[in-house]
Amino acid sequence: MSESRTPLAELLDLLDLERVERDVFRGASRCAVVPRVFGGQVAAQALVAAGRTVPDDRPAHSLHAYFLRPGDPGAPILYTVDRIRDGRSFTTRRVVAVQHGQPIFHLSASFQAAEEGLEHQEPMPSAPDPRSLPTSEELLPRHAHLFSDPSVARRLAEARAAVDLRYVNEPPYAAAAGGKREPRSQVWFRTNGTLDGERDQPLLHTCLVTYVSDMTLLDSVLLAHGRGGWVVGDVVGASLDHAMWFHRPFRADEWLLYDQQSPTAQGGRGLGHGRIFTADGRLVASVIQEGAVRVPRSR
Template sequence: MSDPLQSLLALLDLERIEENIFRGASRPAVIPRVFGGQVAAQSLVAAGRTVPGDRPAHSLHAYFLRPGDPGAPIVYTVDRIRDGRSFTTRRVVAVQHGQPIFHLSASFQAVEEGLEHQEPMPPAPDPESLPTAEELLPRYAHLFPDPRVADRMLEARAAIDLRYVGEPPYGTAAQGPREPRSQVWFRTNGKLDGAIDQPLLHVCLATYVSDMTLLDSVLLAHGRGGWAVGDVVGASLDHAMWFHRPFRADEWLLYDQQSPSSSGGRGLAQGRIHTADGHLAVTVIQEGLVRVPRV
């Protein structure tokens, strides 16, 4: 297991300070606010630790309320909304400096059999044939107004092996608008084993990654490169996920993303995460703030 992955797992290992209250640290961010995927994943950890282990998470719905402060801890308060015969519901509020910054509702279900169908997995190249972040980012460092951006992005993604299918938005902005669709393969940078290898952890790691690239498809539709090149200002507004089938975050997962609409300074994106053998594991929908800076 890589050192960055161990650091990420430590970040998700919340401190329990009361029965329904947890505290989490933050890590230095590429931009001066807490990464949205971090607070979403930590909130799901807090919720999951109040639920019996035989009830995996099947959905979450969340709102980003305020920018988080990377230099301060985050306190997560869990409200045990309902414990039913099949479903368990939890509500989590993340607080910093006395104010809520994030709100999440999550639902967990006892495992049962049911009707089965899914959309087929879209075609994608073998992830091993694609460049790593270490190989990809230096190619575009000259496009970033701040030469430190590439290094910060590498540091932020060191725990996750994330590989773009095609060029990322910051590399294609000069080419103009494209089809609003993007794909990445991802897995943790190291295998999970031993006592930490729990189903909840794999779901929380996928939640963490799900916020990294989802708005890329919005940017591609308008020939924009994103915050890294300074041609848009963006932030996650809300986030929803449905976990359909078991998966492992330390094995290759294809994240297929597309944007059906953008308007009013907001962009809507939806993604599907497939296992390498073709099973639809997760569906993700997010609306984000996407503004063009005023000159």
């Protein structure tokens, strides 16, 4: 009897796209907490597709993406890559993800050859040791009674099983009872397992962090309004666009601090800004995302 697959192995399989043609790839889908494809999955798969058309010595340094339609978790996704530019220092790719004949996601990504230059960074904010914080497996059962549907806690645990994600403060679904709070949130994260062998590739580490970056970035929007979010049922939301800049090398299987805040919310939209640091204080990525954040109308 074969051993059961770990959640991380299943996620890595999800990111291992099938090459259909030279610049066309096919990816599998799976359902997230809500009945649509998780946005971080589509973004990570699209970056995999783009990266497979770029030389290995040119890592991704930025991506800009739009979520156009909800993804169908029961259908595969086709990723078509346009080779926009191959310059001496920079390479640019555009990726369109399609399901049922319609685009659901659009990504532009830029890759850069190694180069020396000016360097500075903001200091890392203070945060407790991640090992002192509760795991998702410990945290979710404590708050399962708050969820709009008893099965949500189980689905949320399954959706995040490949990632060891630990909140520095209470997550929005637990903090909502305390009312409005400063629009800031911090989480530590790393993959639940080590990348080794053929899968220990810089592109894959970058794609895994892209995957995680969509999990919690809008938490700070919810905290500012005392809302528990989509898992509690007091907000309806979805990612609209997503941008990332990768500054320095990192490993997705080592602890990373995701420091997040929301500078504004208006017009049914909320903006989240995040910075990702290594445990030794290096700023390795910056993230900005806007999402639809709507309060359900009372019946």
